[in-house]
Amino acid sequence: MPRPDHLIIATRESPLALWQAHHVRDRLMRLYPGLVVELLGMTTEGDRQLGSSLAKIGGKGLFVKELEQALLDGRAHIAVHSVKDVPVSLPADFILAAVMQREDARDAFVSNDYASLAKLPEGARVGTSSLRRATQLRLRFPHLRVDGLRGNVQTRLARLDEGGFDAIILAAAGLKRLGLAARIRALLDPSDSLPAAGQGALGIECLAGRADVVTLLTPLVDPQTTWCVRVERAVSRALGASCVSPVGAFAEHTRQGVRLRAFVADAEGRRSISLTREALTPGVPEEFAAAMAADLLALGAAALLAETGID
Numbered sequence: 001m002p003r004p005d006h007l008i009i010a011t012r013e014s015p016l017a018l019w020q021a022h023h024v025r026d027r028l029m030r031l032y033p034g035l036v037v038e039l040l041g042m043t044t045e046g047d048r049q050l051g052s053s054l055a056k057i058g059g060k061g062l063f064v065k066e067l068e069q070a071l072l073d074g075r076a077h078i079a080v081h082s083v084k085d086v087p088v089s090l091p092a093d094f095i096l097a098a099v100m101q102r103e104d105a106r107d108a109f110v111s112n113d114y115a116s117l118a119k120l121p122e123g124a125r126v127g128t129s130s131l132r133r134a135t136q137l138r139l140r141f142p143h144l145r146v147d148g149l150r151g152n153v154q155t156r157l158a159r160l161d162e163g164g165f166d167a168i169i170l171a172a173a174g175l176k177r178l179g180l181a182a183r184i185r186a187l188l189d190p191s192d193s194l195p196a197a198g199q200g201a202l203g204i205e206c207l208a209g210r211a212d213v214v215t216l217l218t219p220l221v222d223p224q225t226t227w228c229v230r231v232e233r234a235v236s237r238a239l240g241a242s243c244v245s246p247v248g249a250f251a252e253h254t255r256q257g258v259r260l261r262a263f264v265a266d267a268e269g270r271r272s273i274s275l276t277r278e279a280l281t282p283g284v285p286e287e288f289a290a291a292m293a294a295d296l297l298a299l300g301a302a303a304l305l306a307e308t309g310i311d
Contacts, residue, residue: 003216006036010067010076013041014152016174020202021080023177024100024220031219040076042066064205068094071207078213079205083198083229084171086205088237097214098204099229101222103173105200105250107133107193109186110160110175111167116186120144124166127159131267133169135246136193138269146269153178169193173200194248194263194274197232201225224253227282234289235262239301247305251288258282262292264301273299 007028011021018041025037043066064086067079072093083099090096114120120141127149128134134146149156149165153174160168169188175181204220206213228251235249236242241264248263257280265272277292293301 003032004077004212005034006038007078007213007216008038008040008076010040010042010070010079012063012067013043016082016153016178017080019177020082024078024080024202024204027220028216032216040070042070068205071205077206077210078217081203081205082171082174083201083203083233084196086198086203087242088197088233090205093208094205095208095214096203097206097210098217098220099198099222099226100202100204100220102201102225102228103176104187105195106172106190107188107195108170108172108175108184109167109188110157110170110183111185112160114167114185117141117144117167117188120166125164127156127165127168129156130169130196131244131246132196132248132263132265133193135265135267135269135272136248136263137169139265139272140192142269153180157183171195171199190250190261194261195250197236197247197249198229199250201229203229227258227285228252230285231260231289234286235260235293235296238290238293239264239296239305241305245305249289249292253282254278256280258288260288260292262296264296264304266304266307268307271304273301273304275299 009021009025011017021039028037029035064081070076071079109117122143123145125145125147126137127147129150137144137146149159149168153170156168159165172184172187175184204217231251232249236247239247241247246265246267251260257278260277263272263274273296275295
């Protein structure tokens with residue numbers, strides 16, 4: 001099958017999404033001299049409804065539906081996403097054709113006045129858009145006030161700078177990609193704030209039937225990141241979790257083999273389950289994930305998720 005000579009990338013129009021799309025475009029143009037790559041900027045429902053929590057309006061899948069429609073309509077050939085924003089179960093028409101090398105997967109503590117979460121005084125206001133982050137904060141620091149904060153990275157930083165919050169929690173990867181690493185006061189260890197499935201990784205989506213596009217994207221695939229992301233997403237899928245569930249999953253390659261950590265909590269951050277599994281060899285991602293999910297369910301994960309109204 002001949003390689004396409006013209007590619008259109010569907011992308012949200014936030015600064016971070018555009019950085020990601022340009023990054024993929026530049027990589028492809030270096031790989032394939034003569035390939036014409038254009039960007040199709042779009043505003044999604046998730047971008048339009050910034051006044052509501054994601055859990056109430058349909059989850060992070062609202063950030064990808066319009067982009068997927070552009071693929072179906074033929075207006076674009078691929079869509080670039082932060083994998084953590086992609087529902088763990090894709091419609092049959094689509095595939096994640098490439099998962100690229102991961103940036104820092106950790107959460108970042110950002111504050112103008114305090115050096116770390118431990119330094120925040122009682123009643124300090126911490127902003128986050130993530131129920132997963134909020135529940136972990138409430139478990140570790142019940143004396144803090146955790147409030148919702150939506151918008152793009154720059155909007156959230158502006159709310160902090162205007163004095164609306166004492167600190168905010170953001171994905172480290174986004175700050176680093178936007179050249180804003182200097183705003184990070186502390187990086188949160190995964191044992192303290194377990195990342196979302198796929199956090200820090202870029203995924204490229206296309207129509208399942210476009211073998212030519214999949215072949216074109218193959219050089220962008222990072223095998224280690226792909227394995228880890230498949231494991232993390234499979235854990236969430238096996239638990240019946242959505243993009244907004246208070247669930248974290250983080251897989252990594254270590255000197256001893258591979259490690260998977262997973263976290264499930266109730267929506268109020270009162271009860272949680274955290275487990276770690278290790279293996280000497282990676283094996284089949286879905287099998288490794290299934291064993292973790294079975295352990296979590298045996299300890300009551302389904303009941304915790306049911307309390308969120310998401311199960």
